[in-house]
Amino acid sequence: MKINSVRALIIAGFSILVLTLIGLFLPAILKKDLQTHYSTEVKLGTPFELTDSNGNKITESAFVGSPAILFFGFTHCPNVCPIALHRLSLLIEKLGKDQNRLNAYFITLDPERDNWKVLNNYLSAFNNRIIGITGESKKIEALAKSWGVYSKKVPLDGGNYTIDHTSLMFLLKSDGNFLKTIDFKDDFELSLKEIKKLLEF
Amino acid sequence: MKIIRKQLVIFFAIFNIFITNSLSHEYKIGNLKILHPYVIETPSGARTAGGYMKIINTGTQTDYLSLVTVDFTKVAEIHEMKMENDVMKMRKIKGGLEIPAKNFTELKHTGYHIMFTNLLKTMIKGETHEGTLYFEKAGNIKVIFTVEKMGFKLEDNN
Numbered sequence: 185m186k187i188n189s190v191r192a193l194i195i196a197g198f199s200i201l202v203l204t205l206i207g208l209f210l211p212a213i214l215k216k217d218l219q220t221h222y223s224t225e226v227k228l229g230t231p232f233e234l235t236d237s238n239g240n241k242i243t244e245s246a247f248v249g250s251p252a253i254l255f256f257g258f259t260h261c262p263n264v265c266p267i268a269l270h271r272l273s274l275l276i277e278k279l280g281k282d283q284n285r286l287n288a289y290f291i292t293l294d295p296e297r298d299n300w301k302v303l304n305n306y307l308s309a310f311n312n313r314i315i316g317i318t319g320e321s322k323k324i325e326a327l328a329k330s331w332g333v334y335s336k337k338v339p340l341d342g343g344n345y346t347i348d349h350t351s352l353m354f355l356l357k358s359d360g361n362f363l364k365t366i367d368f369k370d371d372f373e374l375s376l377k378e379i380k381k382l383l384e385f
Numbered sequence: 386m387k388i389i390r391k392q393l394v395i396f397f398a399i400f401n402i403f404i405t406n407s408l409s410h411e412y413k414i415g416n417l418k419i420l421h422p423y424v425i426e427t428p429s430g431a432r433t434a435g436g437y438m439k440i441i442n443t444g445t446q447t448d449y450l451s452l453v454t455v456d457f458t459k460v461a462e463i464h465e466m467k468m469e470n471d472v473m474k475m476r477k478i479k480g481g482l483e484i485p486a487k488n489f490t491e492l493k494h495t496g497y498h499i500m501f502t503n504l505l506k507t508m509i510k511g512e513t514h515e516g517t518l519y520f521e522k523a524g525n526i527k528v529i530f531t532v533e534k535m536g537f538k539l540e541d542n543n
Contacts, residue, residue, distance in 0.1 A: 259428070260502070262435040263466055263494050264473045266428065270535045302430060309428030309535075334472050341477075342460060344502055348474040367471065369495070 228354070228362040230330035234323055237290075237303040237316030248360040251382045252287040255353045256333045258294035259306045264351045266309075268368035271375075272353065273311035278376055282383055283313055291317040293335040293349050295324045357385035409539075410531070415523035416444025417484065421539055422516065423531045424501065425494075427508040434508050436461070436499030436516075436530060439539060441489040448522045449481030450490075453499050455516035455530060457506055464500040475500070481521055493540060508532045 229244065236242040246252075255272065257265035269290060276283045290307060292298035295318045298306075303316030318324070328335055335349040352365040355378065363382060366375045412419040420439040427434050436455075442448055453461045463478045482497055484490045492498050508514075512532045519525045 259431055260433045261473075262433045262464075262475075262500050262502075263498060266425065266431075266535060267494055274536075305430035306428045338475065340500075340502070341462065342503075344460070346475050346500075348472055350471050351468070351473045352471050365471075369468075 228331050229356075229360070230326060232319075232323055232327050234317050234319030234327070235300050237300050237307055237318070239300050239304075242315075242317055244360065246287065246289070247356050249358060250285055250287050251358050251385055252289060252356040252360075253353050253379070253382075254289050254291060254331065254356065255351075256291045256293050256328055256331070256335070256349060257351070258292050258347050258349070259298050259302055260294060260346065264368065268351060268353065269307075269310045269314065271368050271372070272314060274372070275376055275379055276311045276313050279379065279383070282380075283311075285383055286313065286379070288314045289317050290314050291324070291327065293324065293328060293333070293347050295319055295321050355379070355382045357382070359385075410529065412526055412528055414520070414526040415448075416446075417442055417448060417520060417523045419518065419526070419528060421531070422518075422528045423533045423537070423539070424508050424514070425537060426510040426532055426535055427504065429507055431507070432502060432504050434501045434504060435494065436501055437492045437494065437539060438528075439489060439491045440484050442484045442486055445486050446522060447486050448484045448520050450484060450518060451481035451521050452519040453516060454519075455501065455514055457508070457514050458501045458504050460502045462500045462502075463497065465497050466495060468495070484520075491540070494538065510534045 229247070231244045233241065233243050253272065255268055257268065272288060276286065276288060279286065290303070292303060298318050300316065300318055303318055307314055307316050331354060333350040335347055337345050337347055339345050352367055354365055355363045357363050363385060364378065366378050409421040411421065418441040420441070422436065422438040424434045424436050436453065440450065450463065453463065455461060463482045464475050465478055467474045478497070482490060490497065510532055514530045514532070515527065516530050517525055517527050
């Protein structure tokens with residue numbers, strides 16, 4: 185009986201020691217992990233040659249020179265894309281004169297249906313700083329993939345389809361490098377702050 | 386003079402009620418109350434629009450919205466939009482949209498909505514369109530879909 189209690193005490197003491205050690209080192213381990221995942225120098229994007237919504241050739245150099253915002257979507261999208269583009273338009277308008285220093289791109293994930301003329305027509309409902317990008321499906325796929333954008337066709341009745349897709353907006357510094365993402369569901373003023381901050385890069 | 390003033394006050398009071406009512410419209414069928422069916426104006430050339438409303442069930446039995454028809458397209462499906470890890474996913478609801486007893490279901494921009502595709506025309510702010518809602522138990526009812534400006538949300542206006 186007595187030996188058992190002593191053994192129990194030793195086990196308990198040892199457990200406490202182990203847990204304390206884990207407790208001491210866990211934040212350091214987690215922090216290290218976070219740092220590697222959220223580095224500010226994430227390399228996203230890839231060179232490309234596509235068509236903009238004015239029918240002109242566009243390449244990755246369009247993302248360099250001024251800060252830019254990228255949003256991937258498609259014109260048959262009933263909710264998220266028009267909401268996001270509407271919000272982006274309002275955000276751009278709030279920048280006043282500074283909006284001339286910002287580029288914004290709507291990259292279609294549905295190039296089969298969204299040729300540059302369709303994009304041009306569609307985008308006329310939004311702020312005119314938002315330029316569409318379309319082109320060959322394979323090239324679009326490669327571009328979306330390079331930004332970590334998920335997209336998947338989902339069939340609907342009557343041969344129609346919709347597309348599940350990442351709905352984040354990517355903020356790019358004037359050197360073309362990724363800064364951070366904002367979400368169309370974020371607080372409007374917060375997003376505005378982020379974009380104003382972006383203009384400093 | 387006094388009488389005329391009184392009449393004017395009454396007139397404006399009635400006029401006011403009329404104006405506020407026309408901002409949001411509602412329908413009743415059986416135990417269901419349908420608040421403000423609407424679509425959002427569409428960018429020119431868009432082939433898709435979302436349909437929204439709030440449906441309140443005051444009864445003790447669950448009902449289902451099984452079908453919607455409108456005069457601006459032949460294709461109307463009831464969908465659910467979900468956000469999963471920043472990915473927008475849309476799925477057709479099978480077996481009708483549930484309107485729970487003594488509760489309500491809201492069709493809104495990020496959630497359930499009616500997905501109108503193959504639009505025969507652009508949705509223009511201020512215009513109205515006829516439609517019919519088919520409920521499993523309550524039956525069908527004709528409604529008017531108003532076209533609201535981009536950014537409009539029923540939940541902000543209620």
